[in-house]
Amino acid sequence: MIVRIMGEGQWKLADSHVAELNTLDDDLLEEMESGDDAGFHRTLGALLDAVRRLGAPLPDDALEPSELILPAPDASLEEVREMLSDDGLIPG
Template sequence: MIIRIIGEGQYRAPEALCEELNKIDNRIVVLVSEEKAEEFRKELSKLISEIKEKGEAIGAEEILESDIIVPPEDLSLEEAKAVFTGSGIFED
């Protein structure tokens, strides 16, 4: 799966990592719906860190369509309400 982090590039993520990211994504959906801003920011930061640490960075010269687009870490809670709804950005 190809994941783009807005403003930071693309990463190739193996299936096992995607399962882990989906769990974090599901927690973010709950935190956003409960309007828990601080906890939401921590989980979004964790989501992005996991992608960067465990995914394989894709060079800028390689142009691939992204399967998932992850918002930047500075996403506000209000903006997150439009992104992290239903099943979130990762499909169950």
């Protein structure tokens, strides 16, 4: 799976990591629904860190289709709300 972090680049992750990312995505959705801005930023950071830790960065000149597009680390809660569908950032 190819994951893009807006403003940073792309990472290739094994499909076996989707469950871990989904757990963080579920937490992120709960924090968004409750308006927990501090929790939202903490979990967004953890989600992005997991992608960086578990994935292999693609070269800057690689243009692979991204299966997931995640917001930049400095994205606001409201900006991410606009990105979300009912399924969250990571399709189940």
